[in-house]
Amino acid sequence: MLCLNLAPGDYVTIGGSVVVQLDRISGDRCKLMVEAPKEIPILRGAVLERTGGERPGCVFDAPRWRRREIPWNRSKAQALAAMRTLLDEMNGGDSNVQALRRQLNHMFPPEREAETAESMVSSG
Numbered sequence: 266m267l268c269l270n271l272a273p274g275d276y277v278t279i280g281g282s283v284v285v286q287l288d289r290i291s292g293d294r295c296k297l298m299v300e301a302p303k304e305i306p307i308l309r310g311a312v313l314e315r316t317g318g319e320r321p322g323c324v325f326d327a328p329r330w331r332r333r334e335i336p337w338n339r340s341k342a343q344a345l346a347a348m349r350t351l352l353d354e355m356n357g358g359d360s361n362v363q364a365l366r367r368q369l370n371h372m373f374p375p376e377r378e379a380e381t382a383e384s385m386v387s388s389g
Contacts, residue, residue, distance in 0.1 A: 283299070348369060352369070
């Protein structure tokens with residue numbers, strides 16, 4: 266299988282009648298545009314398999330999602346500490362403040378934050 270690295274706007278031609286162009290990349294998804302004669306069927310893999318078609322042998326199973334880690338540095342740690350301080354200063358009984366605190370703790374668990382801060386101090 267041919268593997269190409271394309272940038273937005275790049276395109277490839279297949280034979281003389283099919284053009285595939287990379288329109289944009291957003292997160293872990295990309296938008297492809299395909300120009301082909303109407304006689305050439307173009308099906309998304311899931312549709313092909315759902316309608317009884319065989320999965321091509323050259324297709325590999327990619328992970329459905331990847332956990333993305335935010336690159337961590339001292340300024341991000343300081344910003345997170347400032348957000349926690351502001352939330353503490355706000356009305357603690359307010360349901361909006363509580364919801365924000367839960368979301369912040371979900372994205373950045375305080376235990377992990379402490380471990381990261383310790384490793385930054387010991388390496389810095």
